[in-house]
Amino acid sequence: MNKVILLGTATAMLATAPFAAASGSIDGKLYGKINVSVVNSDSGSEDTWKLNSNASRIGLKGSNQVSEGLTVFYKTEFQVEVDGDGDVFKQRNIYAGIKGQYGSLLAGKNDTPTKLAQKKIDLFNDLEGDIMKTFAGENPVSNIIAYTTPKYGNFSATYAVMPSEANNGGLSDATSYSVNYSKGDLYVAIAGNSNVVDIDLVRVDLVRVVSQFKVDAWQLGLMYQDNDTTDESGYFASAAYKIDNITYKAQYGSNENDTGGSDKTTLSLGADFKLAKNTKSFVFFTDNEESSSTKTFGLGLEHKF
Numbered sequence: 001m002n003k004v005i006l007l008g009t010a011t012a013m014l015a016t017a018p019f020a021a022a023s024g025s026i027d028g029k030l031y032g033k034i035n036v037s038v039v040n041s042d043s044g045s046e047d048t049w050k051l052n053s054n055a056s057r058i059g060l061k062g063s064n065q066v067s068e069g070l071t072v073f074y075k076t077e078f079q080v081e082v083d084g085d086g087d088v089f090k091q092r093n094i095y096a097g098i099k100g101q102y103g104s105l106l107a108g109k110n111d112t113p114t115k116l117a118q119k120k121i122d123l124f125n126d127l128e129g130d131i132m133k134t135f136a137g138e139n140p141v142s143n144i145i146a147y148t149t150p151k152y153g154n155f156s157a158t159y160a161v162m163p164s165e166a167n168n169g170g171l172s173d174a175t176s177y178s179v180n181y182s183k184g185d186l187y188v189a190i191a192g193n194s195n196v197v198d199i200d201l202v203r204v205d206l207v208r209v210v211s212q213f214k215v216d217a218w219q220l221g222l223m224y225q226d227n228d229t230t231d232e233s234g235y236f237a238s239a240a241y242k243i244d245n246i247t248y249k250a251q252y253g254s255n256e257n258d259t260g261g262s263d264k265t266t267l268s269l270g271a272d273f274k275l276a277k278n279t280k281s282f283v284f285f286t287d288n289e290e291s292s293s294t295k296t297f298g299l300g301l302e303h304k305f
Helices: 003-015 113-117
Strands: 027-042 048-053 057-067 070-080 089-100 103-111 140-148 153-161 174-183 186-197 203-215 218-227 232-243 246-257 265-274 278-289 293-304
Touching: 003 057, 089 140, 113 153, 113 174, 113 186, 140 174
Parallel strands: none
Antiparallel strands: 027 048, 027 057, 027 293, 057 070, 070 089, 089 103, 103 140, 140 153, 153 174, 174 186, 186 203, 203 218, 218 232, 232 246, 246 265, 265 278, 278 293
């Protein structure tokens, strides 16, 4: 049934208008960010100083209208190791797609609908307090084919399949979905993964519910997640308060193993100092606990272009 729905949707989108010669040049944009931090990590047995390149990246993205009501879009993005550790370039999200009045369809490597449903509740993304350190479902995946509906009122949805590319494998060996509601400053989503390869190469089944709310200078976020594969369940909460050019941030997450394994918690406190439109400095403290506690203090700079 999933195959019929996906292939039928793709066919309907392509049939909305005949392909014609591109009317204009490709609208390409070079973009990226450099994010570096000096951090001290203390795990009790080890005390280290490091210079980190926090998912610094460079990419090219754009779109081109190929006919009335039909647009091709693309993105190619690479992680850049500014600190010189590891490979200089590493593939991030790279895909191509089409969109029209019946929604959009993309294929390549990209974040799953479940990861995207998190929105921006992770206030310490790419740093030591990243939600990825505590919860599964936060990695991009290869071989993804994702369809996103148009917005119906305040609702939209995305459904994705990931073919295994193995002998006798199917088109939808792994799936991910999200249903999103957005109105004004309120955002709510329910999302899940089925048999999706996680960052540790284990296939997981999970469900999460996410909410984000803005009121005056505050941004509040909350997530609950249940992971059937690892028998883990937990919650994550964050709060940001902006005054002038400073944003104060805090977040806490707890992920408990229901079968007696090690529990995970994360606590982060920090502040961003806006120096210019695309430039900020920041300071943070993170305490991640699993079998032991690792405390990290860092100072950093980010510039987007």
